[in-house]
Amino acid sequence: MGEAAKHHHHEHSGEKLVDAARNSLVESGEQWTGMREAVFAELARHERPASAYDIADNLGKARGKRVAANSIYRILDLFVANNLAMRVESANAYLANTHPGCAHDCIFMVCDECGEATHVDDDAVSQRIRGVAAESNFTARRPIIEIRGLCSACR
Structure with a gap:
């Protein structure tokens, strides 16, 4: 990124x-x-x-x-x-949301062991996801991406 x-x-x-x-x-x-x-x-x-x-x-x-x-x-x-x-x-x-009112897409990395969820903002990923939706004639209202796995502490 x-x-x-x-x-x-x-x-x-x-x-x-x-x-x-x-x-x-x-x-x-x-x-x-x-x-x-x-x-x-x-x-x-x-x-x-x-x-x-x-x-x-x-x-x-x-x-x-x-x-x-x-x-x-x-x-x-x-x-x-x-x-x-x-x-x-x-x-x-x-x-x-630690920056209330700021509109952006949700990208989470969720640890399967401890349950920690880290939120990441990445405009390039968000724009691509919204672009894929638009290419399919679909209006994305609230894209959410969740990546399940293990955090650094649980690895």
């Missing part, structure tokens, strides 16, 4: 990530509610992809009352649609 083909973003973390997500969602015309903030903050603290059930369980424990996974799924779907989160399809789990 040539260096020119890669995206470069300002990566946010901690409270700055939550602030960036809130700003991005509000700028898109959506509301930033207390529950949405709690879900995003919980998602952002995970280094590996988290399921809606993981998030619901953790929020339920923190709040002292059950949180329905269906509610979490709706919020996560909103986050994915607004580029605040990315869905790792093969794991039915989510990662916080």
Whole structure:
């Protein structure tokens, strides 16, 4: 991969990530509610992809009352649609987008041993995938590429 083909973003973390997500969602015309903030903050603290059930369980424990996974799924779907989160399809789990609002295709390397999912931005790969779709008279809305294998720690 040539260096020119890669995206470069300002990566946010901690409270700055939550602030960036809130700003991005509000700028898109959506509301930033207390529950949405709690879900995003919980998602952002995970280094590996988290399921809606993981998030619901953790929020339920923190709040002292059950949180329905269906509610979490709706919020996560909103986050994915607004580029605040990315869905790792093969794991039915989510990662916080560390550069909220930035639209790009998802390329994941997913470790079969430990579950780590590394997100990579590569415009050349994305453009080629979208080109293949266009050549087939198909409009690509949300290309996702997942490469399953072993991370460097598990090899």
